[in-house]
Amino acid sequence: MIGIRDLDVSLTGSPVLHDITTTLPAGRLTALVGPNGAGKSTLLATLGRLVAPTRGEVELDGRPLLDYPDRELAQRLSVLRQDAPIGPRLTVEDLVSFGRYPHxxxxxxxxxxxxxxHAIDxxxxxxxxxxxxDSLSGGQRQRALIAMVLAQDTDVILLDEPLNNLDLAHARRVMQIAREEADAGRTVVVVLHDLTVAAAYADHVVALKEGRLYAEGPSDEIMTPAVLSSLYDTPVSVATVENRRVVLTV
Amino acid sequence: MFARALPDRSVLLALGALAAAAVLYLGIGARGDLGFILMFRGSKLLALITVAVAVAVSTVVFQTISNNRILTPSIMGFDALYLLIQTVLVFTLTGVGFAYLDPYSKFALETGLMLAASLLLFGTLLRNSRDLSRMILTGIIFGTLFRSMTSLLNRMIDPSEFSVIQSASFARFNSVNADLTWLAAGITLLVSGWLIRRHRTLDVIALGRETAINLGVNHDREARHLLTLVALLVSVSTALVGPVVFFGLLAAALTYQVAGTWRHVVLLPLSGLIAATILVGAQTLFERVLGFQASVSVVIEALGGLAFLYLILRKASR
Incomplete structure (x- = not known):
């Protein structure tokens, strides 16, 4: 379980997140949604201790992140940022093997x-x-980074827009993996733009708007036309196609 | 991937090349009392190797922390900072007092100030190291600022005190500061050994700040420690021969080409060996074969400068 209390975060001096207090349930797949610039990636980076909050705290299983030794935390929590830079000339296998470094x-x-x-497969x-x-396409590189995070084998997995650059087959594969990990008892938090994907895979949804918590709750309660329309300030309808919710703009 | 890579073939080859260069350096034109010549040349050889290793290892480590392969400590103005500190010390302690200090306390004082100043200046800068062009620009501005402040102080200083400084402000490979050779060699050996022992952490740091943090490396603390060691190595080489701007870049660029790997267990020893081979080889060629005295640093800097231009242009064309 990840507890977030009174969280304020600023990036290079400008405030991005205001007063966020919520709980991300353990063993569930949580989707972070919201308009561009709402602070989703910043919240994810703060949960992954890549960004230090200006106020408030993030707790993992009741213990503040800062109290964990670096190595222990890396064995329990992994985070993948959007377009993470990769330094030197590495092979896919080299990169994925780095996921085992904390262990x-x-x-x-x-x-x-x-x-x-196993992660590569x-x-x-x-x-x-x-x-x-550097000889791979953006989508293949993205998959290699996700494989590294899986190899890290942590209780908490934080993914920032993991579907970037992925074709629909691999996007489906990545979301299935995220689902499998949650079903195996891991806490998975994913920043998603595609609301249909969020509605199909997430148990729990946290919606941010302009740096504040806008709505949170089980997927069924948040993925409704009323909530989504006011979240995005755009008319949104939710249809059911083959027993699945599909989010459409009107 | 993390299999024992030592002894790597390229490291052994470089070791052989260095041994050959060292034998030529000691042997060519040796006439008269062989024992005396070997001792005399031997301590110079030790100084050359020390400088080469310090410059190369500090460059590779700096490039790993700052996550790029173009910037080096000297391009960012580390050497210029050391010279400024030296000048300020002469200026404030007056030439006589400074000249009477024994070389060890002088070195300790300069190096201590250098460590503090470089942590202060470059520690904060490196935290925002994503923007390469800004880093290059900042480095050039720092370097120019330090050099201008040094020359301003030079003009305000007493002429006799100026001569104390002047001898320190050019790279001179043929008249090394002999007093410090053993101390410098010891420091370089210890620091390089410690860095090579931590090669796995360096591999992770090379992945970038966020990935390193995700993998449980305290990036800010490690970067601070590594930066201190880089400053120490720069102090050592600058104290021995004076500032060399592009030599580290040349050695590091060649190392990445030859090594073809990201593993620091290979990169660090190889860079030191390659740099030492270049320096000893060039010194042998110019001093023993061609009979020139002062051109080594000019030639090496010119080659390094060309390498810098090549790297910048290649980066721009991508």
């Missing part, structure tokens, strides 16, 4: 290698395992 400190055991191979990357990242 093995760079000395990989057989178990580590097995985890790395789940993201359908086996054919690219030996390729350099």
């Amino acid at each position: 093995s400190r760079g000395r990989l055991t057989d178990l580590d290698h097995a985890r790395v191979r 789940r993201l359908d990357l086996r054919a690219f395992a030996g390729r350099y990242l």
Whole structure:
């Protein structure tokens, strides 16, 4: 369970998030939604201790993030940022293997290698395992980064727009993996733009607007025309197609 | 991926090349009392290798922290800062008092100030290291500022005190500061050894700040420690031979080409060996074979400058 209390966050001096207090349920898939500039990515980065709050606290299982030793936290929580830069010339396998660093400190055991191979297979990357990242397409690189996060094998997985650059088959695959992880008892938090995807996969939805908490609750309660229309200031309707909710702009 | 990479083939090759260069440097034109010549040349050889290793290792580590392969400590103005500190000390302690200090306390004083100043100036700068062009610009401005302040002080200073400084402000590979050689070699050996031991952490830091934090590395603290060691290595090399601007860039760029890997367990030793081979080889060629005295630093800087232009232009064309 992730507890967020009285959170204010500023980026380079300008306030981005105001007074956010909420709880993200453990073992569930939570979608962070909201208009552009609402602060979704900043909230995710703060949950992943990449950005320090100016006020308030983030707690993981009742203990403030700052109280965790660096290594222990990295074994329990992983975070993937949007367009994370990748420094030197790495292969896909090298990058995914770095996901095991919090556990093995760079000395990989057989178990580590097995985890790395498993993560590569789940993201359908086996054919690219030996390729350099800078020779891959944006979507393949994105999948490699997600595989690294999976190899990290943490209770909490934070993903910032993981569907960026992905074709529909791989976007579906990534959301299925996120769902599988949540069903296995992990806490998954995903920033999503596609509301139909959010409605199909998320258990819990947190909606942000202009840096404030706008609405939160079970997916069914938030993914309604009334809430979404006022959240985006745009008429939105929710249709049911083949037993699934589809969010449409009118 | 993290398999024991040592001894890497390229490292062994570079070690062989350095050994060959060292033998030529010691051997060519040695006449008379062999024991004396070897001792005399040997301590110069040690100084050359120390400078080369300090420059190369500090450059590779700096490029890992700042996540780019164009900036180096000297391009960012580290050497210029060291010279400024030296000048300020001569200015405030007056030439006589400063000249009477023994070289060790002088070095300790300069280096201590250098560590504090570089942490203050570059520590905050590196935190926003995403914007490469801004970093280059800041570095150039810092370097120019430090150099102008140094030359301003030079003009206000007494002529006899000026001569104390002047000898310190050019790179001079053939008249190294012999007193400090052993101390400098010791510091360089210790610092490089410590860095090589931490090669796995450096590998993670090279992935960038956010990825490193995600993997449980306290990036800000590590960067601060590494920056301190970089400043220490720069102090060592600047105290021995004076400022060299593009040598580190040349050595690091060659290292990345030859190594073809991101593993610091290879990159760090290889960069030191390559830099030492270049420096000892060039010194042998110019001093022993061609009989020139002062052109080594000019040639090496020119080559390094060309490498800098090449890297910038290649970056721009992508």
